[in-house]
Amino acid sequence: MTHFHYLALFLLLLSDPFAVVANANSEGDALYAFRRAVKDPNNVLQSWDPTLVDPCTWFHVTCDDHNRVTRVDLGHAKLSGHLVPQLGRLQRLQFLELSNNDLMGPIPKELGDLKSLVSLGLYQNNLTGSIPPTLSNLSNLKFFRLNSNNLTGRIPRELTKLTNLKILDLSDNDLCGTFPTSGSFSKFSEQSFRNNPRLKGPELMGFVRYDIGGSCN
Structure with missing residues (x-):
């Protein structure tokens, strides 16, 4: 953490010490819940010490000037285990990068609470289950990459409301x-959906019945 961050934290503590500590504790608890849910053979999360009030001192975590977590960068970390719903508490998080690991299980619907998120990188894991429709709440999302997992079910059409998307995979x-071609999805080619053997597309307006979520026949 830079000298500027320490100065900002000092000024915040003077103005509202309880709010700063409460936010830090909540975000630290959320990240530590994730640490407990994964195996970490290379000890990349060793610095994630729950006895420290401020998670901004942890490696692979970046904070803003108000000591709120804005980035979690853990790509290629050889982590295995599960994502946890507590990650949805990181209200200022802009980048969640967990690609190229061995994470499994479902994507928590609570990730849809990350309203500040710009990039969601969960690609090249072993995630299963369906894509939560709640991810359509991520109105600031620009980079949305869930490729190379074991996700099943339909693509929620609510996701076409993500008007800021620049990359979709x-x-x-x-x-x-069928893959949606309306809204923000209209600017993406079939390359964004390739190698889904049971996925047909694009959808034909007026001829396809749109079912949200669930399994496909």
């Missing part, structure tokens, strides 16, 4: 149904 999963 849902390829190399087991998604089914």
Whole structure:
């Protein structure tokens, strides 16, 4: 943490010490819940010490001038285990980068609470289950990469409301149904959806019945 961050923290403590500590504790608890849910053979999370009030001192965590967590960078860390719903508490988080690990299980619907998120990088893991429709709440999202997992079910059409998307990659999963071509998805080619053997597309307006979520026949 830089001298400027320490100065900002000092000024915040003077103005509202309880709010600063409460935010730090909440975000630290959320990140530590994730640490407990994964195996970490290379000890990249060793600095994530729950006895420290401020998670901004932890490696692979970046904070803003108000000591709120804005980045979690843990790509290629050889982590295995599960994502946890507590990650949804990181209200200022802009970048969640967990690609190229061995994470499994579902994507928590609580990630849809990360209203500041700009980049969601969960690609090249072993995630299963469906894509939560709650991710359509991420109105600031620009980079949305869930490729190379084992995700199933339909692509929620609510996701077409993500008007700021610049990169979309849902390829190399087991998604089914048809891929939406309306809203923000209209600017993406079939490359964003390739290698989903049960996925048909694009959808034809007026001829396809749109089912939200769930499994496909």
